[in-house]
Amino acid sequence: MASESVESLAGVGPKSAPLYREVGIESVGALLDYLPYRYEDLRFATPAAQLLASDGEVNAVGEIVAVKERRIRGLEIVEVRLRDDAGDAFGAKWIGRNRYVYGRFQAGMRLFVRGRVERTLAGPVVAVTQYAQLAPGQNYRGELIPVYRASKALASRKIAAVVKKNMARLLAAAPPDPLPPAVVARRGFASIDAAYRSVHLPETPGEAVAARERLIFGEFFGMAAAAALRRSEREHDTDAPRVRIPEGYLERFAAQLPFALTAAQRTVIAEIWEDMTRAHPMNRLLQGDVGSGKTVVAAAAIALAAHNGIQSALMAPTELLAAQHAAKLAPLLLPFGIALEAVFGSQGARARAAAVDRIASGEASVAVGTHALLTEAVAFARLGLTVIDEQHRFGVAHRARLRSKGAAPHTLHMTATPIPRTLAQSVYADLDVSTIDGLPPGRTPVATFAVRVGMLDRVYAFARALIERGRQVYVVAPAIEEGETALTSAIAEAERVRAEVFGELRVGLLHGRLAGREKESTMQAFARGELDVLVATTVIEVGVDVPNASLMIVLDAHRYGLAQLHQLRGRVGRGAATSYCVLVYPDEAGETERLETLTRTNDGFEIAETDLRLRGAGQFSGTQQAGRTELLFGDLARDAALYREARRDAEAVVAADPTLAEPGHAGLRAHLTRRANPAKLLLSS
Numbered sequence: 001m002a003s004e005s006v007e008s009l010a011g012v013g014p015k016s017a018p019l020y021r022e023v024g025i026e027s028v029g030a031l032l033d034y035l036p037y038r039y040e041d042l043r044f045a046t047p048a049a050q051l052l053a054s055d056g057e058v059n060a061v062g063e064i065v066a067v068k069e070r071r072i073r074g075l076e077i078v079e080v081r082l083r084d085d086a087g088d089a090f091g092a093k094w095i096g097r098n099r100y101v102y103g104r105f106q107a108g109m110r111l112f113v114r115g116r117v118e119r120t121l122a123g124p125v126v127a128v129t130q131y132a133q134l135a136p137g138q139n140y141r142g143e144l145i146p147v148y149r150a151s152k153a154l155a156s157r158k159i160a161a162v163v164k165k166n167m168a169r170l171l172a173a174a175p176p177d178p179l180p181p182a183v184v185a186r187r188g189f190a191s192i193d194a195a196y197r198s199v200h201l202p203e204t205p206g207e208a209v210a211a212r213e214r215l216i217f218g219e220f221f222g223m224a225a226a227a228a229l230r231r232s233e234r235e236h237d238t239d240a241p242r243v244r245i246p247e248g249y250l251e252r253f254a255a256q257l258p259f260a261l262t263a264a265q266r267t268v269i270a271e272i273w274e275d276m277t278r279a280h281p282m283n284r285l286l287q288g289d290v291g292s293g294k295t296v297v298a299a300a301a302i303a304l305a306a307h308n309g310i311q312s313a314l315m316a317p318t319e320l321l322a323a324q325h326a327a328k329l330a331p332l333l334l335p336f337g338i339a340l341e342a343v344f345g346s347q348g349a350r351a352r353a354a355a356v357d358r359i360a361s362g363e364a365s366v367a368v369g370t371h372a373l374l375t376e377a378v379a380f381a382r383l384g385l386t387v388i389d390e391q392h393r394f395g396v397a398h399r400a401r402l403r404s405k406g407a408a409p410h411t412l413h414m415t416a417t418p419i420p421r422t423l424a425q426s427v428y429a430d431l432d433v434s435t436i437d438g439l440p441p442g443r444t445p446v447a448t449f450a451v452r453v454g455m456l457d458r459v460y461a462f463a464r465a466l467i468e469r470g471r472q473v474y475v476v477a478p479a480i481e482e483g484e485t486a487l488t489s490a491i492a493e494a495e496r497v498r499a500e501v502f503g504e505l506r507v508g509l510l511h512g513r514l515a516g517r518e519k520e521s522t523m524q525a526f527a528r529g530e531l532d533v534l535v536a537t538t539v540i541e542v543g544v545d546v547p548n549a550s551l552m553i554v555l556d557a558h559r560y561g562l563a564q565l566h567q568l569r570g571r572v573g574r575g576a577a578t579s580y581c582v583l584v585y586p587d588e589a590g591e592t593e594r595l596e597t598l599t600r601t602n603d604g605f606e607i608a609e610t611d612l613r614l615r616g617a618g619q620f621s622g623t624q625q626a627g628r629t630e631l632l633f634g635d636l637a638r639d640a641a642l643y644r645e646a647r648r649d650a651e652a653v654v655a656a657d658p659t660l661a662e663p664g665h666a667g668l669r670a671h672l673t674r675r676a677n678p679a680k681l682l683l684s685s
């Protein structure tokens, strides 16, 4: 049984079972899935003559010709001279607390040693990390030793020994193979049992690599199949409201705007509208850098829906964002006679009830709000379009709940967090993607600087100069209160700059622990120009739009990912004035290289690629789970090519057998129900 406790295995007792649990191995099945992360190659001994030319740890075998031992201040130093089978000499040494080694060796013994090679006047010397005594004349025959992530109390060797001893029981706990036999045969893969065995107990490195790839392929295949199944289900669903696009509607829409649409905006509007003419629910992601103008695209979708008598709902992750969306959308929709209602958590009961009534009656064509939209009280007369801003901030269940308020509504997801292309193919597997590349004309890139905290006074002096010219300034700090961490706290910094730096200037404070209404009024005061400086945590991260703000100071900038810093920077540079972003990092942080990326480029995709290279896939929105806990074997960034292959096979299987009814697909079916929910890895549904 896969779920049986590890304690049931030979070599694991009541004392050691908790140690396994500590490293995340609860069950027999989990131990099988606990793959080595590397192997030590003990198979070949290097001849003494080649030791100096070798890299990393090596193995050597020889007969002892001399032993020299000393004790210095509690340390044992053991040095031996050996001669290998070709008659060439080399040395081996142990330095440290070597109670077991000291006094043990004598001339004539045959030894295996492993370690790094040091170059000495007397020739190569192995600094020993592992050794074994061989019988006289015994031919050395080592193995490939799997190395597992271990802990102080539970050594990799111990895990390896338990795995080896219990291999048959582990294999009996092997999960169903997601790969159909036909795919296994065509790709020339081993059986899943053989792959597990090979990855734990390989005879050659090549065998281990192939086995691991096979397991990753199976995992990716399951993930891609889940996406393909959902897509196929959507395509079989023909209940979505089909809209009609009146002749010349885009021109009519564009004519009401205070600016000319860019070519990219026109393209994505056309893509979205086209989706909405179909009876299958749209599932489209609109990605565009901060400030690229996604709101007007959402407005276009909402306007077309309203024109067809269909209601829309736009959900944003914070009150601040929802309020800004409402404020931005209302004037864009007004010329079309489209009425908008807002639904927030902090709204008064009276206002809420009125809004809810107008949404339920269909008087309001658009509802804009936060999670509050999901409450039972909110019902729609005819919801046909849901727009989800910063979709990764919502869970799968939330997105589904909003959709369930309509029959089979079209869904438009929006994100300002570009995901590197290599990840997009897997993370967005079930979504069609529209991208607004580039910014509307007339923007000057934000001039960005990375400076040490010692320069902060000068940065604030610069801020004061800008404020004297009528501009506004953001100061972002990572912590809310002092003492939570060593990081700068927003509250303390607000007090400090009020008292010591900005004196008579108007300083506001914004953080996540303030009540919604308080946040709102502070933000609005800043937006109206009644505050000169806004000290905030990253609650201002997305969407907030104050064109007069032209300096963003980020304290402890080393604490943020590049993508997040890019988001923060997007809060400025929204008006005509030249804007600045100053990334402040502590003296001791060796951060310049990473932060310099931002001083060089304003391209969100390029920044995302760099972040991926430097920090891995795990930190990208929507891939957190995928990058860490959920995927057992694969890494969406590292194994992107393998994902592509697996996806191709999965799509072919689902296209041929959309209900997975064929006997050959039983394993896949079992896999999809067993793995808690591969769908969680994806951003849709």
Ligand code: ADP
Binding pocket: 259, 260, 261, 262, 265, 288, 289, 290, 291, 292, 293, 294, 295, 296, 416, 440, 441, 543, 545, 574
């Ligand atoms: P985001 O993609 O970050 O949501 P917004 O939709 O808030 O961006 O747009 C950012 C700013 O750009 C807004 O002030 C908006 O009015 C303006 N804008 C959008 N499209 C254009 C355009 N085609 N020409 C000029 N300004 C535009």
Ligand code: MG
Binding pocket: 294, 295, 543
């Ligand atoms: Mg926006």
